[in-house]
Amino acid sequence: MTGSFASDDIVAALKAAAEPTRLRILLLLAGGELSVKDLTVILGQSQPRISRHLKLLTEAGLIERFREGSWAYFHVSDRSAGGRLALDILALVDRDDRVVARDRERADALKSEREAAAQTYFQAHAADWDRIRALHIAERDVEQAISDALGPGPFDLLVDLGTGTGRILELLADRYERGLGFDLSNAMLAYARSKLSTSKLGQAQVRHGDIYDLSLQDEVADVVIMHQVLHFLSEPALALREAARVLAPGGRLLIVDFAPHDLEFLREEHAHDRLGFAPAQVENWMKDSGLVPKLQRDLAPSPGSEPEVLTVSLWLGEQPREAKNRDRSARSRTLQEAP
Structure with missing residues (x-):
């Protein structure tokens, strides 16, 4: 494991990650920054439920949150002790698991849609x-x-x-x-x-x-x-x-x-x-x-x-x-x- 942690912090982090949806969220955020809206689309769960999971993960120090306008984005940062602990936990997960693979596919599709929207805009406004x-x-x-x-x-x-x-x-x-x-x-x-x-x-x-x-x-x-x-x-x-x-x-x-x-x-x-x-x-x-x-x-x-x-x-x-x-x-x- 990278770095050292107080025993209470490790227990809190493991409790936060020890729930199926929160583990799926950690896997998605380790792959890139996502908003609450993004996660509701990918996971097919309600905004209040996703927000509650994100709150627990943030309080445990496993993820970081930053705001842009009225949106909030979350990610796993390897610059923080909690982020490095999260990555150590995620290294044990089978990435070929059916649920994990499906989440990854949905995240990739969402990103592709957003990139496509930008390209459509570019094509419409190329001349000006x-x-x-x-x-x-x-x-x-x-x-x-x-x-x-x-x-x-x-x-x-x-x-x-x-x-x-x-x-x-x-x-x-x-x-x-x-x-x-x-x-x-x-x-x-x-x-x-x-x-x-x-x-x-x-x-x-x-x-x-x-x-x-x-x-x-x-x-x-x-x-x-x-x-x-x-x-x-x-x-x-x-x-x-x-x-x-x-x-x-x-x-x-x-x-x-x-x-x-x-x-x-x-x-x-x-x-x-x-x-x-x-x-x-x-x-x-x-x-x-x-x-x-x-x-x-x-x-x-x-x-x-x-x-x-x-x-x-x-x-x-x-x-x-x-x-x-x-x-x-x-x-x-x-x-x-x-x-």
């Missing part, structure tokens, strides 16, 4: 996506902050995850030898290719790709950017881990997204899965992915702005130079072979 962004933030100021955070370069390979219209590839075109943008929306990719072609950016390309499973080898990118992407994802931490995987030693990950807010209409009307992110939340995800946080900056709207104008946050993380050992010539060959 830049305009929609401008409704919420001062894009000019954000782009200047992105430029300042990354510095002048040059970068061998810059990767833009959730590239959308390809604006980031266009903005930073003078700083990289090769740029790759990945997106799941074919409509977005078609629009981005058109823009890049018009701008005559031959060193920039866009590819259809899964942000959770990139078609790139390890350690190939000098810079990875995730601009206004995380709030659409059901598993932001997993996306950060994949971004960190492709970063070279000394490479940097820049995340640009909204600070926490309570504009609930963005969930239904604009497919936002998350209502912004607290600074510590993203920094912890970076640390869990092996990155060193280097910068966190908030860009607040000017006084007198409309209520819909949101604060934008930037996070910059760096891959430690000593974390991986790979010579430059081998990396250059990988770059040439990148898709």
Whole structure:
């Protein structure tokens, strides 16, 4: 067992986990963050019953809770003693058990539905996506902050995850030898290719790709950017881990997204899965992915702005130079072979 625990705490934790539904909840939350609503759909039980189980698990320290607007999300964190104890307990569970497998299938289906809703939104708004962004933030100021955070370069390979219209590839075109943008929306990719072609950016390309499973080898990118992407994802931490995987030693990950807010209409009307992110939340995800946080900056709207104008946050993380050992010539060959 990882770490040490007081005997009373162990007894309380084991009592909390020793109930079929609560054990199923722990297994689901070990696989990713879920809301009360998500769990009621997956498990087919009432909201009061699920809330009661979550309360007991939280009080026992086995799971953590955080709020986004009117929603609450829960997860098992390996940064806490209780979370590590929960993971030790779950390691004993047969993952091929019929009930466990069914819960996992329902959770996967729910996440797929949410991702599909986001893709439907992207396809409906591909041509005016830049305009929609401008409704919420001062894009000019954000782009200047992105430029300042990354510095002048040059970068061998810059990767833009959730590239959308390809604006980031266009903005930073003078700083990289090769740029790759990945997106799941074919409509977005078609629009981005058109823009890049018009701008005559031959060193920039866009590819259809899964942000959770990139078609790139390890350690190939000098810079990875995730601009206004995380709030659409059901598993932001997993996306950060994949971004960190492709970063070279000394490479940097820049995340640009909204600070926490309570504009609930963005969930239904604009497919936002998350209502912004607290600074510590993203920094912890970076640390869990092996990155060193280097910068966190908030860009607040000017006084007198409309209520819909949101604060934008930037996070910059760096891959430690000593974390991986790979010579430059081998990396250059990988770059040439990148898709």
